[in-house]
Amino acid sequence: MAAIATLKDLYETLSPGLPGAGAAGLDRLRADGYARFLADGIPTPKVEGWKYTNLRDLAGVSLAPAQGTVDTAANTDFDVPSVAPGETHRLVFVDGAFNAALSAVGPLPQGVTLDSLRDLIEASPAYAAEVLDRFPAPKADTGLRVGPNPGRGQSGGLVGLNGAFLAEGAVLTVGEGVKLAQPVEIVFIATAADGAWHPRLLIDVAAGAEVTVAEHHVARGGGATFANIVSGVRVGEGAILRHAKFQEEAETALHLASVTATVAASATYETFVLTTGGRLARTDVQVRLEGSGASTRVSGAYGVDGSRHADFTSLIDHVAANCTSREVVKGVIDGRGRAVFQGKIIVRPDAQKTDGHQLNRALLLSDTAEIDAKPELEIYADDVKCSHGATAGELDEEALFYLRARGIPADTARALLIAAFLDEVAEEIGDKRLRGYAMARIQERIGRLTGITVDTDATVLGE
Amino acid sequence: MLEIKNLHATIDGKEILKGINLTINPGEVHAIMGPNGSGKSTLSYVLSGRDGYEVTEGSVTFQGKDLLAMEAEERAAEGVFLAFQYPVEIPGVSNTTFLKTALNAVRKHKGLPELDAMQFLKLIRAKAKALNMNDDMIKRAVNVGFSGGEKKRNDILQMAMLEPGFAILDETDSGLDIDALKLVADGVNSLRSPERSMLVITHYQRLLSYIVPDHVHVLAYGKIVRSGGKELALELEAKGYAEFGSPEAA
Numbered sequence: 123m124a125a126i127a128t129l130k131d132l133y134e135t136l137s138p139g140l141p142g143a144g145a146a147g148l149d150r151l152r153a154d155g156y157a158r159f160l161a162d163g164i165p166t167p168k169v170e171g172w173k174y175t176n177l178r179d180l181a182g183v184s185l186a187p188a189q190g191t192v193d194t195a196a197n198t199d200f201d202v203p204s205v206a207p208g209e210t211h212r213l214v215f216v217d218g219a220f221n222a223a224l225s226a227v228g229p230l231p232q233g234v235t236l237d238s239l240r241d242l243i244e245a246s247p248a249y250a251a252e253v254l255d256r257f258p259a260p261k262a263d264t265g266l267r268v269g270p271n272p273g274r275g276q277s278g279g280l281v282g283l284n285g286a287f288l289a290e291g292a293v294l295t296v297g298e299g300v301k302l303a304q305p306v307e308i309v310f311i312a313t314a315a316d317g318a319w320h321p322r323l324l325i326d327v328a329a330g331a332e333v334t335v336a337e338h339h340v341a342r343g344g345g346a347t348f349a350n351i352v353s354g355v356r357v358g359e360g361a362i363l364r365h366a367k368f369q370e371e372a373e374t375a376l377h378l379a380s381v382t383a384t385v386a387a388s389a390t391y392e393t394f395v396l397t398t399g400g401r402l403a404r405t406d407v408q409v410r411l412e413g414s415g416a417s418t419r420v421s422g423a424y425g426v427d428g429s430r431h432a433d434f435t436s437l438i439d440h441v442a443a444n445c446t447s448r449e450v451v452k453g454v455i456d457g458r459g460r461a462v463f464q465g466k467i468i469v470r471p472d473a474q475k476t477d478g479h480q481l482n483r484a485l486l487l488s489d490t491a492e493i494d495a496k497p498e499l500e501i502y503a504d505d506v507k508c509s510h511g512a513t514a515g516e517l518d519e520e521a522l523f524y525l526r527a528r529g530i531p532a533d534t535a536r537a538l539l540i541a542a543f544l545d546e547v548a549e550e551i552g553d554k555r556l557r558g559y560a561m562a563r564i565q566e567r568i569g570r571l572t573g574i575t576v577d578t579d580a581t582v583l584g585e
Numbered sequence: 586m587l588e589i590k591n592l593h594a595t596i597d598g599k600e601i602l603k604g605i606n607l608t609i610n611p612g613e614v615h616a617i618m619g620p621n622g623s624g625k626s627t628l629s630y631v632l633s634g635r636d637g638y639e640v641t642e643g644s645v646t647f648q649g650k651d652l653l654a655m656e657a658e659e660r661a662a663e664g665v666f667l668a669f670q671y672p673v674e675i676p677g678v679s680n681t682t683f684l685k686t687a688l689n690a691v692r693k694h695k696g697l698p699e700l701d702a703m704q705f706l707k708l709i710r711a712k713a714k715a716l717n718m719n720d721d722m723i724k725r726a727v728n729v730g731f732s733g734g735e736k737k738r739n740d741i742l743q744m745a746m747l748e749p750g751f752a753i754l755d756e757t758d759s760g761l762d763i764d765a766l767k768l769v770a771d772g773v774n775s776l777r778s779p780e781r782s783m784l785v786i787t788h789y790q791r792l793l794s795y796i797v798p799d800h801v802h803v804l805a806y807g808k809i810v811r812s813g814g815k816e817l818a819l820e821l822e823a824k825g826y827a828e829f830g831s832p833e834a835a
Contacts, residue, residue, distance in 0.1 A: 518673075518675075519636075521674075523635050523636070523657060524669065524672070524675065524727075525675070525683070526634075526658040526661070527635075527657050527658075527661055527666075527667050528683070528747065529658050529661035529662045529688075529690045529694065530687050530690050531690060532658060534686065534690070538678055538682070539675070539677075539678070541678075542675065542677025542726075543677060545677050546676065546677050576686075
């Protein structure tokens with residue numbers, strides 16, 4: 123495979139120049155990543171978890187970290203997205219590279235750190251390696267029934283690729299009991315015509331702490347870029363992490379992300395993913411509920427049209443007893459767009475009193491729109507409550523006529539119903555700021571899809 | 586105001602309306618009664634512009650305009666209102682969003698300025714109060730979790746907001762207990778005016794004790810077979826529809 127030969131050159135050329143090169147910990151992490159990439163390669167549809175998402179497009183894409191095309195120090199002219207402008211701590215990355223000028227981290231409470239990974243490595247490679255090692259890599263093992271070769275396939279190659287070029291990213295640690303009032307934002311802005319970035323995002327929330335994190339991926343003139351993001355999340359005992367990702371890149375971009383989260387006893391991990399950009403976008407979320415009483419909410423909304431492709435893949439692993447999980451993923455598919463939903467819930471033998479719920483709904487706006495949905499429940503405990511549902515359908519004709527019979531033009535009626543369909547997912551978001559932003563972005567996207575601006579502001583009566 | 590001439594309509598190739606003639610003058614309330622399957626609901630859908638019905642013959646003129654040439658939303662904007670037999674539940678769309686969008690679309694069509702949030706709020710609160718509907722009901726998603734009576738009241742609220750020139754009430758009594766029926770009928774009666782006409786479609790006489798019509802028509806097998814005053818409803822209640830024959834005879 124030509125891409126790998128090129129990558130070998132790239133790896134050999136670039137790695138000596140990466141921050142912390144020569145430091146044992148980082149060299150090891152990068153070598154491991156590179157080895158994993160060589161072993162697993164880019165996933166192909168032959169791999170179970172990638173049956174419906176074909177990465178053949180990657181063959182023509184440069185995997186090399188993008189070289190900044192803008193003077194990142196001087197250029198602060200970007201419209202930087204924010205869930206609460208001026209009221210967040212933010213790290214901004216332009217074409218994958220940390221941009222200090224655009225970033226703004228206010229005074230942080232004792233026990234909280236928020237750093238660019240590059241800064242952290244440059245300050246202390248040993249400490250950076252130690253932090254990186256805290257986070258388990260995503261596992262290929264997506265169930266107890268996995269065959270004789272559980273280490274292979276899945277997303278290993280992509281995670282390996284990310285590791286081989288480990289340099290950029292963000293590290294957030296919230297110390298025990300600290301409740302951070304202001305959201306933390308991690309913003310990726312694409313300006314380049316092409317090029318790849320492989321950021322690592324690490325969020326470590328200690329026992330009893332609470333934090334809200336918004337992750338943005340947007341294009342400001344960016345083109346066929348390739349983002350390959352690997353995130354590690356740890357939520358300590360009784361802690362709460364509310365995490366939302368807004369993926370709104372250019373329609374020519376490739377976006378592949380895997381998130382691995384571990385949730386301790388009585389802790390809560392909420393994650394929401396909005397996918398409206400990219401010609402191909404996949405988010406792979408793995409949540410392990412490791413302590414009794416842990417809970418997670420995984421939700422996603424997507425919109426694809428043209429011949430674009432969105433994939434939401436999740437694994438919720440109930441390891442401990444008394445845990446709850448709730449997953450709601452909904453999307454709108456138009457044109458020849460295609461969406462994939464793969465959602466697996468595992469309930470391990472010790473995970474008694476599990477309460478797991480999963481719902482996946484797709485709205486198909488054209489005859490050529492397509493959804494592949496694969497819900498899976500793997501249950502090994504006997505005292506559990508688990509349910510899943512999947513539907514795919516068109517807009518409700520009855521509802522459409524009802525709206526039109528009240529004078530609402532057909533296209534506005536359609537836009538209203540689409541917004542309503544997606545707003546229901548946004549309702550899953552616990553944090554008000556994240557929820558409001560999600561709804562606004564959904565409405566903006568529907569506006570571009572239908573040409574209609576709908577105002578679904580239900581707060582007209584005042585709360 | 587509304588003139589229906591020799592209206593024939595089919596659905597899936599099957600003729601349901603077989604030559605309806607009906608003239609409704611401003612301020613008049615007409616009732617159409619008839620057995621199940623006589624074409625009552627088809628008539629209401631054909632008048633309101635629902636897809637799936639084909640008019641094969643005849644005409645409908647509303648305030649001098651060709652109603653059948655208009656889309657459903659145009660008819661609504663021109664002042665035709667259908668109160669649904671089964672109002673539709675629309676999860677995720679609040680009543681306020683729905684009504685504000687509808688009202689402003691209709692106002693725009695009439696060349697009136699759109700209402701802002703505060704003006705709208707004031708208006709809807711006043712209208713809702715008259716129908717004994719609280720803030721919670723107007724904030725909730727359209728008809729979701731509403732009882733049968735609440736759904737009908739919600740439809741009447743929409744009518745009160747949109748102030749149509751002509752309203753069709755399709756089996757408004759279905760699924761209502763007597764208290765809910767009275768409440769809905771009071772709402773409808775308060776909207777009666779010399780400028781507003783209504784067509785009340787019902788199977789039973791019961792509703793017509795509360796919404797008293799000026800004229801009653803019997804629809805059977807796609808045709809109006811008899812017309813009379815409000816006393817005709819009582820006669821039908823006593824004798825049933827048997828005398829109006831079978832589909833073969835029609």
